[in-house]
Amino acid sequence: MGGRGGKGRAPRQPDHGPAEPLLPPEATARPEPPTEEPAEQPRPEQGEPSPTEQDDTGERADAGGLESRLLDAYTELASKPQDWIRLVRLREALGNPDHAELDQLLLSMTRTGLVHLAPDSNRKTLTDADHTAAIRIGSEHKHLIAIEPDYWDR
Template sequence: MPEKFGAPERAALMVLMLENRKLLNTELKDQVRLAKAGREKLNEAGLIHTDNTVTPMVHEITDEGISWCLSDLVSGDLPPRSTSHARATFGLLKKFVLHHQERGDLVEVFRSRDLESLIRSVYEDLAVEPQDWIRLARIRPRLNGADKGEVDVALVKMMKTGTVHFAPESNTKVLTAEDHAAALRVGSEDLHLVAMEES
């Protein structure tokens, strides 16, 4: 049985798990009110990580937090006065969790993201400033083993939005074997660098 938390803490954990990304405090507040005491309790338990060195602060669920949520879905109590629809939905979620628990891929299910979102997230982690040029050779290894062809399709789709830009490395002498392997081929040109506008 997971440690008990109040409804706001449970709701905050579920929101962070479903969003599966770093969430600004203002974004979290749009969905649930998490008091300072509750936030500190979740951080102390290792279920979320809050960066309060920035304004607004940023929250992110940990793998332990996801595991807690899933345990809570299986063995936690429904809120008082839950509707019949809520009870049925809760029962369905319990079946889903138990099924993936048996397969051993629960955390992966909730950590998975669509490829475009994952590419953008990796880019944002690597970029020092907005629209920074980043080598594709630095991005591809961090895409959870996604197939190169699948990534190429996603990159071309992103390029067509007009907010994601690609360029060849002008100094070919600095290109490594990894750069050549990671290049995006468009027409007869190999593109090694990507810059993304803020979404």
């Protein structure tokens, strides 16, 4: 039939004329709020490590202690770079650290784009330990981790 305006054609959008020019950045910039001086934190007594220098066992740890331990555990468990490792195995290799603390670290590491978390597509093989070790992102539980070799070069 081939008539005009038949099925499958999108309706023509009206022309609203030329777009308005964008405002210069200084016209849309918001003033920064005044900064306040941070309150002075009480210092630990001489010879006593600060809370950030201690881990849950009371031993001294550097600021990236859990991250470096995680990277070491991953390299021991992985058979090759970018290998998928079950989070349950990684948590066990780390001595089952605080679940929330490790989840926060994993989330921050994924924001670099060099650490990847993924669900296990074969749900039937997951154990109770796998479910417990999983990290929930959005509506999905992630059971596997892979780390790019470039992560160590940062």
